[in-house]
Amino acid sequence: MSASDITLAAAVAAMIAGAAGTALTRDVTRLVVSLGAFLLSVAAIFLIVASSLLAIAQVFVYVGGVLVLVLFALMVVHRDTDERVGLDSLHDIGAAAVAVAVFAGLVALLLPLAGTTGSQTRALPNDIGAFLLGDGVVAFEIAGVLLLVALLAVLVVVKGGEDR
Amino acid sequence: MNTAVLVTFGLSIVGAIAIALAGARAVRFSRWIALAAPAAAAWSGLSYLLGAGPGGTGGAPYIGEAVVVSVRWLSRADAGIGVGLAVDSLAAAMLIVVGVVAAMVVLFSFGYMAEDRAQARYFSLLSLFTGAMAALVTSSSLVGLFIAWEIVGACSYLLIGFWYTRKSAANAAMKAFLVTRLGDVGLLAGLAVLYHETHTLDLASVMAAVPDLAGPTVALVALLLFAGAAGKSAQFPLHVWLPDAMEGPTPVSALIHAATMVAAGVFLVARTWPIFEAAEGTRLLILAIGVITAAGASVSALLQTDIKKVLAYSTISQLGFMFAALGAGAWVAAVFHLVTHAAFKSLLFLAAGSVIHGSGTQDLREMGGLRRAMPVTSATWIVGAAALAGLPPLSGFFSKDAILEAVWHATPLAGAALFAAGAVTTCYITRATRLAFCGTFRGSARPHESGATMWLPLVVLALGAASLGAASGEFARAFGGHGGLSLPVAAASIALAVAGGLVGWRLGETGARRAQSGVAAFVAGGWGVDAAVVRLAGASVVASAALSERVDAGIIDGAVRAVERLAQGISGELEGLQSGDGRAYSGLVAIGAVLVVGLTLWLGR
Amino acid sequence: MIVVIGCAAAFAIGLYAVLTRRELIAILAGAEVMLGAANVQLVALALARGGDPAVASGFSLLVVVVAAAEAAVGLSIVVTAYRSGARSRLEEFGEVDAE
Numbered sequence: 010m011s012a013s014d015i016t017l018a019a020a021v022a023a024m025i026a027g028a029a030g031t032a033l034t035r036d037v038t039r040l041v042v043s044l045g046a047f048l049l050s051v052a053a054i055f056l057i058v059a060s061s062l063l064a065i066a067q068v069f070v071y072v073g074g075v076l077v078l079v080l081f082a083l084m085v086v087h088r089d090t091d092e093r094v095g096l097d098s099l100h101d102i103g104a105a106a107v108a109v110a111v112f113a114g115l116v117a118l119l120l121p122l123a124g125t126t127g128s129q130t131r132a133l134p135n136d137i138g139a140f141l142l143g144d145g146v147v148a149f150e151i152a153g154v155l156l157l158v159a160l161l162a163v164l165v166v167v168k169g170g171e172d173r
Numbered sequence: 174m175n176t177a178v179l180v181t182f183g184l185s186i187v188g189a190i191a192i193a194l195a196g197a198r199a200v201r202f203s204r205w206i207a208l209a210a211p212a213a214a215a216w217s218g219l220s221y222l223l224g225a226g227p228g229g230t231g232g233a234p235y236i237g238e239a240v241v242v243s244v245r246w247l248s249r250a251d252a253g254i255g256v257g258l259a260v261d262s263l264a265a266a267m268l269i270v271v272g273v274v275a276a277m278v279v280l281f282s283f284g285y286m287a288e289d290r291a292q293a294r295y296f297s298l299l300s301l302f303t304g305a306m307a308a309l310v311t312s313s314s315l316v317g318l319f320i321a322w323e324i325v326g327a328c329s330y331l332l333i334g335f336w337y338t339r340k341s342a343a344n345a346a347m348k349a350f351l352v353t354r355l356g357d358v359g360l361l362a363g364l365a366v367l368y369h370e371t372h373t374l375d376l377a378s379v380m381a382a383v384p385d386l387a388g389p390t391v392a393l394v395a396l397l398l399f400a401g402a403a404g405k406s407a408q409f410p411l412h413v414w415l416p417d418a419m420e421g422p423t424p425v426s427a428l429i430h431a432a433t434m435v436a437a438g439v440f441l442v443a444r445t446w447p448i449f450e451a452a453e454g455t456r457l458l459i460l461a462i463g464v465i466t467a468a469g470a471s472v473s474a475l476l477q478t479d480i481k482k483v484l485a486y487s488t489i490s491q492l493g494f495m496f497a498a499l500g501a502g503a504w505v506a507a508v509f510h511l512v513t514h515a516a517f518k519s520l521l522f523l524a525a526g527s528v529i530h531g532s533g534t535q536d537l538r539e540m541g542g543l544r545r546a547m548p549v550t551s552a553t554w555i556v557g558a559a560a561l562a563g564l565p566p567l568s569g570f571f572s573k574d575a576i577l578e579a580v581w582h583a584t585p586l587a588g589a590a591l592f593a594a595g596a597v598t599t600c601y602i603t604r605a606t607r608l609a610f611c612g613t614f615r616g617s618a619r620p621h622e623s624g625a626t627m628w629l630p631l632v633v634l635a636l637g638a639a640s641l642g643a644a645s646g647e648f649a650r651a652f653g654g655h656g657g658l659s660l661p662v663a664a665a666s667i668a669l670a671v672a673g674g675l676v677g678w679r680l681g682e683t684g685a686r687r688a689q690s691g692v693a694a695f696v697a698g699g700w701g702v703d704a705a706v707v708r709l710a711g712a713s714v715v716a717s718a719a720l721s722e723r724v725d726a727g728i729i730d731g732a733v734r735a736v737e738r739l740a741q742g743i744s745g746e747l748e749g750l751q752s753g754d755g756r757a758y759s760g761l762v763a764i765g766a767v768l769v770v771g772l773t774l775w776l777g778r
Numbered sequence: 779m780i781v782v783i784g785c786a787a788a789f790a791i792g793l794y795a796v797l798t799r800r801e802l803i804a805i806l807a808g809a810e811v812m813l814g815a816a817n818v819q820l821v822a823l824a825l826a827r828g829g830d831p832a833v834a835s836g837f838s839l840l841v842v843v844v845a846a847a848e849a850a851v852g853l854s855i856v857v858t859a860y861r862s863g864a865r866s867r868l869e870e871f872g873e874v875d876a877e
Contacts, residue, residue, distance in 0.1 A: 021784035024818075028788040028811045031804075032795035044807050047788070051814045054781060059821045060835040063842075070842050075810060075849045082803050082853045086860045096801050099756070104797035107763045112790035114770030116783055119819070123782045123826045136832030137839065145836050152840045159847035163854040755868045759796055 017057050024050035035096050037083055044079065048072050060132040177217030178258055178311060181268075185210035185304020193297040200292040207279045207296040210303040215272025221265040254368075255375050256320075259313035263508065266648075267310035267440060270515045271433050273637070275303045277630035278428040281523050284627040285424055285530055295335060295422070302328040306433050310440060315364050315374040318444070322360070322405070322437065326353050329429050333421040345417035352414040356404015360441075363397030366390065380447045388451075395452035398445060399459055406438030406492045409466040413706065415489055419481040423529060426481060427522030431488050432515035439495045439511050443504045450502070460500025460580070464587045464594075467493030471597040475604065475680070480525045480535050483605045487561065488518055490594060494576050497591055503579030509648050510572035517560035517569055517638035520631060524554040527627050528609060533618035537608040544610040546620035551610045553631040558606050560638040562599040562670050565663070568641035575645070578662045595666055596673035603677030781822040788815035800867050802856045806849065813845045 027050055030043025048071040056064035141149045188206040195203035260268070279299055286292050305328060309321035334346030368374055370390055371382040383391065402408075407415035418430045429435070442449055442459075449456055467490050474486035491514050498507035527550040528543060529535045544551045560569035573595060581588030614620060622628070750761075792815060795808025817838050824834035 018780055021780055024815075025784055025787050025791070028791040028795075028815070031807050031811050032791045032798075040804060040807060044810065047811055048814060051818055054818050055821065055838075058781065058825055059831060059838070063821070063835045063839060066839055066842055070846045071810075071814070075846055078849060078853050079803060079807060079810075082857055085857050086803065096799070096804050098798040099800060100798055104760065104794055107760065107767060107797065108790040108794040110767045111763065111770070111793055112786050114767060114774065115786035115789060117774055118770060119782050119786065119823065120779070122823055123779055132831035132835040137836045140830075140832045140836040141839070145833070145840075148837075148840055152843050155844060156847050159851050162851050166851070166854045166858050169858065756797065763793055763797060 013057060017054065020050050020053040020057060024054065033098070035098075037096060040096060041076065041080055041083070045072060045076050048076065058131075060134070060137065062132070062134040062137055177213055177220055178260060178268075178307070181210055181213040181217055181307045182304050184213050185300050185307065189297045189301040189304070192293055192300060195293065197290060197293050200296065204279070204283060204292065204296045207300045207303075208276055210300050210307075211272045211275035211279060213272070214268045214303060214307045215276065217260070218265040218268030218272060221260050222262065222269070254316050255314050255373075256317040257313040257375075258308070258311045258317075259376075260311055263440075263443060264310045266508065266512060268307060270436075270512055271303065271306045271310065274432040274515055274519045274634075275299065275306075275428055277519065277523070277634055278424045281427075281526065281627050281630040282422070282424045284624045285526055286422065291335070295332075298328055298331055298335075299425075299428070302332070302429065302434075306437075309437055313376055315367065315376060315379065315445075318376075318441070319360065319364060322401075322441075323357065325429075325434050325437065326350065326357070326405070329353075329418070329434055332425040332429060333418045335421055335425065339420070342420040345414075345420040349414040349418050352411055353404045356401045356411055358400075359397045359404070360401025363394050363401065366394050366397065370394075376444065380445070383447045383451055386451075391448060392452045392455050395448050395455040396458070398441060398448065399455060402438030402441045403462065403496075404438070405441075406435050406496070407466075407489050408438070408462050408492065408496055409469060412466060412470065412489045416482055416485045419479070419485050423481065423522060423526030426485070427519040427526065431484065431522050432519040435488060435492060436495075436511045436515060439492065439499065439507055442496075442499050443508050446504050449499065449504075456500045456502065458500070459496055460584065460587055463493045463496030463498070463500050464580075464590045465493070466490065467497060468590050468594040468597070469493075471594045471601060475597060475601040477601075478537050480528065480537050480540070480605060480609060481522075483537070483601060484518070484521055484525060487521075487598070487601065490598065491518065491561075494573065494591065494594070497580050497587065498576040501576075501580045501583035501587070503576065505648070506572065506575035506579050509645060510576055512648075513560070513568035513572040513638070513641045516634055516641055517557045517567075520553060520557035520634035520638050521561065523627075523631055523634065524550050524557060527623045527631065528554075530623050530627070532614075532616055532620040534616050537605060539616035540609040540614070541612040541616075542610070542614040543620055546614070547622045549622060549628040550631060553628070553635040554610065555606065556635040557638050558602045561602050562674065563595060563666055564670060565667065566642060567639050568637075570663075570666075571642035571645040574659075574663050574666055577666055578659045581662060592665065592669055596669040599670040599673035600677035600680065603674045604680040607678055782819065782826075785815045785819040785822065789819070802859070802868055803853070805868060806852045806856065809852070810845070810849060813841070813848075817841045817845070 024047055027043050027045075027047025031040060031047060034040050034043055048067065052064045052067040052072070055067055184206075188210055192200070192203045192206055279296070282295065282299070286295055289295065302325060305321050305324035309318055309325055312318040312321055330346050330350040333349050334343050336342045337346075364374060367379060370386055371379055373379060373382070386394075404411045415430060415435065419426055421430070449459075470486045470490035470493060474483050474490060477483045477486060491510070495507040495510050495514070498504070498510065525535070527547065528540065531547050531550065532540055532543060534540065556567070560567035563569045563573040577588065577591055577595065580591050750757075789812050792808045792811030795811065796805050799805045799808060820841065821834050821838045824837075825831060
């Protein structure tokens with residue numbers, strides 16, 4: 010087992026731990042911390058297997074953007090209560106069974122696809138840029154339009170809420 | 174010349190848009206734009222005729238045409254439809270007619286419509302109409318012709334209903350639109366049959382293919398095309414819309430419902446003449462309908478009290494003359510009469526407009542003595558009336574006698590009927606003239622002569638109506654046929670005209686006060702065609718309504734109720750799922766995902 | 779290999795969070811976990827099967843962007859819903875369609 014394999018295993022373990030924390034914790038602060046841990050480990054995995062650019066984008070967009078948004082939303086929703094807010098769940102065996110079934114199905118589906126001959130080449134930012142503005146330019150543009158639409162949608166939704 | 178034709182369309186469309194956009198306040202300036210397209214149309218026609226020279230393009234239509242522009246449209250590998258513009262002598266003559274009359278009408282409208290608040294719409298539509306009419310006459314394919322035909326009809330609809338707040342005007346517009354549409358269905362069907370048989374709708378290729386077609390096919394096509402022509406040109410029994418169309422502004426009546434659009438039917442037949450030449454039976458029908466229309470409408474005109482209605486029935490009657498000529502095979506005479514009729518009938522309409530403008534009424538019984546108050550108008554009216562009556566040496570004499578001679582040689586019976594119609598023509602126009610211009614004024618307003626922009630067009634058109642007869646030789650040379658007159662026919666028609674005039678003079682004296690009897694009211698109302706249409710339509714509507722009510726209640730409602738019961742049953746079963754509980758929804762989605770994954774695994778093994 | 783299994787596990791855990799959480803924001807957090815796991819899975823599988831790393835990375839970059847847009851819209855809906863009646867739990871929304 011090489012050093013990079015160990016790092017990868019550690020990142021994956023951190024990712025699962027973060028996910029579990031997000032799913033199970035009863036404390037708002039811990040939820041945010043767990044989600045952050047999850048997102049950072051995803052970035053770490055990207056860094057190890059794919060590309061540094063992707064890892065950086067993950068950190069900027071998720072940790073810097075989405076996580077902060079979640080934090081803000083939690084603060085808005087719970088600002089009027091002084092005590093530490095609890096997050097409760099409706100744990101039940103059915104949901105757990107479905108989740109386990111999905112896990113088993115995914116592993117059974119995807120593991121045979123993985124193979125063992127992973128390419129060790131990693132994508133350079135230049136290559137990603139060339140792809141995004143070359144073959145993937147349509148998808149790139151559509152994503153841009155989608156972002157614009159999402160921006161407008163947020164404005165409309167929030168504005169509409171104020172009017173009501 | 175090519176550029177002139179294209180400029181005509183450009184000016185027409187740009188002008189229509191520009192005038193409409195400039196709005197009501199700028200119309201004092203923007204209305205001059207409406208003169209541009211007619212001027213260009215007249216110029217393009219004139220330059221073609223001058224370029225071709227006398228006798229340069231003799232023979233059947235569509236020989237020696239100049240193609241302006243031609244494009245393929247709806248192209249397919251094996252077939253396609255071309256549209257394009259081409260000018261030949263016929264198109265050039267029509268371009269001049271359209272251009273000159275439209276220009277005069279626009280000029281006249283400067284004065285006539287000065288008080289109207291919707292002038293921008295008015296002049297914009299006039300400009301559009303001119304372009305569409307030019308497209309109609311220069312189109313080199315039947316498709317283009319049909320499109321222009323419909324645009325022209327739409328302009329007519331919009332202008333009849335120009336004062337749309339008046340219920341009668343809105344109704345008249347609707348009636349005109351629907352009745353002409355009835356004919357247009359025939360025209361469209363005719364085009365479909367032609368395309369099916371010849372695989373083209375280019376005029377030149379269609380005409381070249383006509384000799385190869387089977388006799389019944391040609392007769393059917395000719396019949397269908399004639400249906401379209403009869404609708405547009407207000408031939409019996411589709412004539413009912415034209416008298417009502419007088420609800421529009423009078424200059425519009427002059428341009429659209431006297432000189433140009435209603436003549437489009439005659440033009441269509443002349444344009445597709447080889448088809449009609451080959452269809453003898455259809456021509457006989459055209460002759461019969463033309464004569465019936467000419468005679469019936471002239472009698473109706475005799476009994477009208479509204480000056481515009483007199484002219485409307487007169488127009489129907491004159492169009493009947495043209496169709497009679499077409500039926501008799503003399504299409505050159507018909508087209509020549511079209512040209513002269515455009516001149517003197519638009520003159521009469523504009524003069525009537527001037528009279529209405531000056532005396533404040535359009536009821537003949539309230540006029541009288543306008544000769545002294547409106548000298549220019551009455552002088553030009555009399556020129557137009559004499560031309561209509563066919564008195565030498567005015568234009569109507571030459572063209573009408575050419576028709577009479579042709580019809581007389583084809584069928585003496587029809588010829589005799591047309592001679593009688595000619596006499597009645599003189600009779601009604603003399604009566605109207607005497608009622609309006611002689612004696613003393615019976616109305617309440619103070620009649621006055623109209624302004625220069627109104628009498629100038631009258632003078633120009635009067636010169637045309639008076640002198641166009643001189644062109645009969647040129648005309649005959651350009652299109653084939655002979656331009657001479659047969660002395661017996663001319664003598665007979667003059668004698669009948671004078672006799673009719675004398676009777677009309679007497680009627681003009683007494684007709685002012687006479688109450689109309691039942692028969693007279695029947696004739697004045699257009700021979701009861703309207704009532705028959707209403708009765709027939711009413712009966713058929715009631716019958717079909719009863720039928721559809723039964724179908725509706727039995728079959729359709731039954732099916733709807735069955736579907737409703739089915740849907741209710743299904744939804745009753747499923748409504749438990751729609752709980753509004755988001756957790757249940759997401760759980761179902763997840764279970765669905767599990768199922769899909771499991772299925773994939775199972776099948777993919 | 780380990781990445782594939784780990785991602786499947788994280789995905790299932792995120793799904794469990796979505797199914798059992800009551801707070802809307804926590805549900806959205808679960809959805810983010812699912813998205814992130816799927817994204818890593820995409821890249822990892824593409825590389826394991828010898829795909830072009832640039833294409834794989836480019837696509838998952840687009841996924842990140844779209845996910846961010848989705849998160850923004852979702853959170854704005856949550857905040858609006860809360861403002862319009864102090865509702866922040868999923869089961870309180872069952873009656874929305876009855877209004």
